[in-house]
Amino acid sequence: MFEIRKRRTAVAAAAIGVSAALALTGCAGGGSEPAATYDPNEKVTLNFAFWGNDVRAGLYDQAFAAFNEEYPNITVNSSFLGFPEFWEKRQTEAAGGGLPDVMQFDYSYLRQYSENGLLLDLDPYLGTTIETDAIADNILGIGVVDGTTTGIATSTNAWGLYTNPKLLEQVGVAGYEGGGSWDDYADWMKQVTTAGSAQGISGGTDWTGRIQNFEIQLRAEGAELFSEDGEPGFDKARLAEFWEQGAEVRDPAITIPQQRLEEIYPLSGFDAAQTASELTWDNFGAGYLGNLGDSFTELGLVAPPVTKEGAKDLYLKPSMLHTISSKTDHPEAAATLVNFLVNSPEVGAIFGTNRGLPASETQLEGADLGGLDAQIRDYEESIQDRLGDAPPVPIVGAGTLEEKFRQIGQELGFGTLTVDEAVDQFFNEMDVVLNQ
Amino acid sequence: MSTIEVDRAAFLEGQIEPQPRRRRPKRKTVNTVIWFVVLLALTAIILYPLVWLVFSTFKPSSEFGQNPGLIPENPTIDNYLKVFDGIAGTPLWRFFGNSLLIAVSAVIGILASSALAAYAFARIKFKGVGVLFAAMIGTLLLPFHVIIIPQYIMFQKLELVDTYVPLILPKFLATEAFFVFLMVQFIRNIPRDMDEAARIDGAGHTRIFFSIILPLIRPALITSAIFAFIWTWNDFLGPLLYVNSPEKYPLPIALRLYNDATSTSDYGATVAVSFLALLPILIFFIVFQRFLVDGVATQGLKG
Numbered sequence: 001m002f003e004i005r006k007r008r009t010a011v012a013a014a015a016i017g018v019s020a021a022l023a024l025t026g027c028a029g030g031g032s033e034p035a036a037t038y039d040p041n042e043k044v045t046l047n048f049a050f051w052g053n054d055v056r057a058g059l060y061d062q063a064f065a066a067f068n069e070e071y072p073n074i075t076v077n078s079s080f081l082g083f084p085e086f087w088e089k090r091q092t093e094a095a096g097g098g099l100p101d102v103m104q105f106d107y108s109y110l111r112q113y114s115e116n117g118l119l120l121d122l123d124p125y126l127g128t129t130i131e132t133d134a135i136a137d138n139i140l141g142i143g144v145v146d147g148t149t150t151g152i153a154t155s156t157n158a159w160g161l162y163t164n165p166k167l168l169e170q171v172g173v174a175g176y177e178g179g180g181s182w183d184d185y186a187d188w189m190k191q192v193t194t195a196g197s198a199q200g201i202s203g204g205t206d207w208t209g210r211i212q213n214f215e216i217q218l219r220a221e222g223a224e225l226f227s228e229d230g231e232p233g234f235d236k237a238r239l240a241e242f243w244e245q246g247a248e249v250r251d252p253a254i255t256i257p258q259q260r261l262e263e264i265y266p267l268s269g270f271d272a273a274q275t276a277s278e279l280t281w282d283n284f285g286a287g288y289l290g291n292l293g294d295s296f297t298e299l300g301l302v303a304p305p306v307t308k309e310g311a312k313d314l315y316l317k318p319s320m321l322h323t324i325s326s327k328t329d330h331p332e333a334a335a336t337l338v339n340f341l342v343n344s345p346e347v348g349a350i351f352g353t354n355r356g357l358p359a360s361e362t363q364l365e366g367a368d369l370g371g372l373d374a375q376i377r378d379y380e381e382s383i384q385d386r387l388g389d390a391p392p393v394p395i396v397g398a399g400t401l402e403e404k405f406r407q408i409g410q411e412l413g414f415g416t417l418t419v420d421e422a423v424d425q426f427f428n429e430m431d432v433v434l435n436q
Numbered sequence: 437m438s439t440i441e442v443d444r445a446a447f448l449e450g451q452i453e454p455q456p457r458r459r460r461p462k463r464k465t466v467n468t469v470i471w472f473v474v475l476l477a478l479t480a481i482i483l484y485p486l487v488w489l490v491f492s493t494f495k496p497s498s499e500f501g502q503n504p505g506l507i508p509e510n511p512t513i514d515n516y517l518k519v520f521d522g523i524a525g526t527p528l529w530r531f532f533g534n535s536l537l538i539a540v541s542a543v544i545g546i547l548a549s550s551a552l553a554a555y556a557f558a559r560i561k562f563k564g565v566g567v568l569f570a571a572m573i574g575t576l577l578l579p580f581h582v583i584i585i586p587q588y589i590m591f592q593k594l595e596l597v598d599t600y601v602p603l604i605l606p607k608f609l610a611t612e613a614f615f616v617f618l619m620v621q622f623i624r625n626i627p628r629d630m631d632e633a634a635r636i637d638g639a640g641h642t643r644i645f646f647s648i649i650l651p652l653i654r655p656a657l658i659t660s661a662i663f664a665f666i667w668t669w670n671d672f673l674g675p676l677l678y679v680n681s682p683e684k685y686p687l688p689i690a691l692r693l694y695n696d697a698t699s700t701s702d703y704g705a706t707v708a709v710s711f712l713a714l715l716p717i718l719i720f721f722i723v724f725q726r727f728l729v730d731g732v733a734t735q736g737l738k739g
Contacts, residue, residue, distance in 0.1 A: 054524045061524070
């Protein structure tokens with residue numbers, strides 16, 4: 001008994017020691033006073049947050065080192081997480097008033113954060129602290145919500161069609177040329193699937209599971225998925241028609257069966273070298289090459305099928321933006337950092353296309369693009385004729401709807417939903433999201 | 437192995453047993469064999485994912501989509517080498533150290549504070565004990581998500597974000613009602629005779645707590661320590677919200693950093709680091725599982 005008591009005392013002492021130590025470290029991390037006027041030589045510390053993996057973290061470290069050579073007075077504390085965790089943390093911080101000073105930002109959250117006044121109005125800094133000469137107007141326009149600029153796009157990407165030349169060579173089918181009609185694309189996939197049936201290779205994936213394919217069809221007809229006010233640009237009949245197109249492509253003689261996709265999730269059929277083509281954003285290429293492994297060294301990148309000849313169905317989307325918290329104590333320093341990250345040629349040289357194809361011309365010139373990077377740049381140039389204005393900044397809840405669309409696509413693939421049921425489900429979900 | 441042993445035991449038994457009872461052991465053997473086959477099959481099904489994880493740590497990243505099977509086609513230890521290099525300049529042991537610091541502090545905090553609170557609830561009659569006890573139980577019903585934001589604002593205003601204080605301090609304040617309740621129930625089952633005897637000998641609350649109660653609730657303390665350790669070790673949301681600097685991340689956050697939805701995900705490194713993160717808790721569990729069962733089993737008993 002005595003022994004136990006002694007141990008307890010030791011535990012209690014340790015407990016007090018630990019809490020005292022923690023209290024001390026806590027106090028040491030004190031904050032700084034807001035600066036009333038801007039002093040370019042003032043010592044400033046900025047918090048910066050981004051999502052990405054350790055490769056990107058290394059690139060950002062290099063970029064901050066270059067930044068500090070020019071601005072030794074600004075210290076950048078950076079923090080990074082995976083994409084879903086990044087947003088979970090931001091949502092809590094937004095509610096608690098603790099957003100980092102400068103953030104790497106995603107298009108789908110821009111409206112929500114802007115409308116809630118969480119992001120700094122960047123208009124006063126445009127053309128002064130943040131140089132805009134090298135950024136095209138339609139790209140600057142991407143970060144405007146309700147007439148206020150709250151985000152600057154770092155880089156752009158466009159919808160494209162990736163193909164796997166090595167697999168195509170194996171099955172002996174020529175690569176898809178790009179463009180053509182949706183039927184041409186389906187015919188081509190059927191040809192690949194037939195030729196590759198022995199090796200278990202399919203031509204592609206059922207493209208009606210991705211809302212972006214629906215979007216480019218709507219854009220070709222002059223409509224949009226959602227207007228600025230959140231009104232859908234399509235009715236039940238149009239959505240049903242879209243998914244009916246899928247009923248034809250969902251044939252295992254044309255595309256990979258949903259069952260096999262499920263087995264390799266979160267990888268896609270294209271990642272796993274089971275399909276020879278995939279419609280997706282053009283910045284996914286590096287990820288595909290990484291997942292495919294060393295035996296695959298190149299990819300094909302061509303334009304998606306055309307819904308209507310001459311229509312401007314494609315658009316440049318920001319792969320990410322930079323924003324500043326409206327509660328930052330050092331807006332001027334934060335804007336300086338954003339300018340450096342968006343425009344500086346050094347940053348372009350460091351990142352290449354890690355964050356997408358640089359939006360600013362000065363940064364693009366600094367980037368030394370080779371291989372796939374150059375391919376993406378050439379692709380975005382090649383589709384100039386099909387590029388229209390970007391759609392309005394996504395409505396609040398756009399991410400939820402995109403995910404719902406994908407899930408319904410899966411169920412259609414399994415045959416557990418009919419097209420009519422699927423349409424009803426999606427409209428119900430839309431009702432909930434749009435009227436919340 | 438076990439089946440053979442059982443067979444042999446039954447065989448020996450059959451020889452020794454008198455004639456008329458010879459048939460019974462035979463049927464017993466058949467039953468035992470069936471049981472073992474069923475149990476082994478179930479074990480295999482349950483353990484397969486874990487075995488798959490272990491084997492997969494030797495697959496190169498690119499093999500994950502192309503070879504969903506158990507055996508790696510091109511076995512490699514690169515995943516481990518990469519993982520031991522750490523993430524973005526922070527070595528792997530640092531993340532282990534962070535997790536260990538948080539978990540050990542939490543265990544100490546929970547044991548120290550919950551035992552004291554439980555003693556007060558179970559043995560001391562003070563004004564409002566019923567209401568306070570009900571309030572404490574009430575916090576068990578409160579989903580964590582309700583208090584995330586207010587709690588964040590509090591720690592944010594105290595400028596304690598990006599320290600471990602928000603993760604550890606609450607544990608020292610007996611906020612984990614589950615453990616307090618567990619210990620209260622345990623103390624209530626200890627006969628009061630001992631307290632009373634001690635009191636007659638002149639012991640106060642401090643003396644009774646340290647000399648009588650604390651030694652007697654040892655099984656409850658051990659159970660709590662095990663649960664507290666496992667829960668804190670696996671906690672994801674707490675550190676995600678309160679820790680900003682990558683070098684302060686505990687393991688559950690760090691192991692997500694190999695996986696990025698928007699660029700390349702390193703699946704090989706992800707499974708390797710997941711497996712390593714699993715080891716301490718597996719060892720902890722194997723070492724302490726005897727106590728865990730003891731702790732739970734004695735709870736229903738009086739005295």
